[in-house]
Amino acid sequence: MKEQNRIALKEWAVVVKAMKEGKQILLLRKGGIAEEGAEFRVEHPEFFFYPTYTHQAKDHVRPPFLEDLEAAKETPEVWGKVRIDSYVVVEEVIEAEDLGRLRKLQEHHIWTPAYVEMRFHYRPENPLYVMLLRIYNLPEVFVLEETKEYRGCKSWVTLDQELPTIGAAPILSNDEFAMRAEAIRATLKGT
Numbered sequence: 001m002k003e004q005n006r007i008a009l010k011e012w013a014v015v016v017k018a019m020k021e022g023k024q025i026l027l028l029r030k031g032g033i034a035e036e037g038a039e040f041r042v043e044h045p046e047f048f049f050y051p052t053y054t055h056q057a058k059d060h061v062r063p064p065f066l067e068d069l070e071a072a073k074e075t076p077e078v079w080g081k082v083r084i085d086s087y088v089v090v091e092e093v094i095e096a097e098d099l100g101r102l103r104k105l106q107e108h109h110i111w112t113p114a115y116v117e118m119r120f121h122y123r124p125e126n127p128l129y130v131m132l133l134r135i136y137n138l139p140e141v142f143v144l145e146e147t148k149e150y151r152g153c154k155s156w157v158t159l160d161q162e163l164p165t166i167g168a169a170p171i172l173s174n175d176e177f178a179m180r181a182e183a184i185r186a187t188l189k190g191t
Contacts, residue, residue, distance in 0.1 A: 001089060001136070004162040007044045008084065010155055013051035013072040014061060018110045019135045020049075020086055022171050023065075025180055026108060027131045028096070028119050029155075042131065043156060045090045049135075050082060050150075050157055060115040068110070082150065084142040084159075087168050091181065092132040094188050096120065102128070104187050108180070130188060132181050136168035 011027070018024040029042075053072070061069045096102045099120050103113060111119075120128050142163050150157050170177070185191075 001087070001165055001168065002046055003166055004164050005046055005048065005087070006159045006162050007046070008048040008050035008082075008157045008159055009044070009088070010050045010052045010157060012056045013053050014056055014065065014069045015110065016049045016051045016086065017068055017072050018065065019088075019133065020137065020171060022135075022176075024109045025133055025135070025172070025177065026105070026184060027133060028111075028116070029129050029131055030119070030123055030126045042090050042093055047088050047156075048084045048159070048163065049086045049088060050084065054153075060112055061110055062106075062112050065110040080146050082144045082146050084144060084163060085138050087136040087138055087165050089134045089136070090131055091134050091177075092185075094130045094132070094185065096128045096130050096188060098188075098190070101188050101190060102130075105130075105184060108184055130184065132184060134177060135171040136165070137171060138163075138165065139167035139169070 015024065015027070051072075056069060056072065058066065058069060099117065102116060102120060105116075106113065109116075144159065144161070147160060150159075172180070
């Protein structure tokens, strides 16, 4: 883990909440990735979560997590401020080649089957990737001024300042993370 970083990934606040509570360790992504020399890589393998409240939709979250969605909507969002309290390390990226196998991951995330299918079929020329993420609680919460550069519909944001990650604590133990990551791998690879 880097000692300091300036990169943040915008993600629905309800998903960030699920990940910070250990309910989910994966993200689905098509954008925000780079291909150099025909090799897939995540643009930023370590980053802060930047919770967003736009585009969160009730019909994209499974019923057991609708209370979490409502709680995320009720979280006091201070206009012009960004609350950063978690750090993420990408442990592995797996191409989701089969929608049937992807559907079998339902117990590992909060999204509805319809939302997962929509993500799979969106821009079919680009593959969908499952990012296995290790989430860390930061020892302190950082509240930053939201600049115009942070706004808009984009995945990655470069923060105006570096934030420390020293003392960040993993949400899940090594054993728990390894067990859950292996279950996701086995499902996606059909083993």
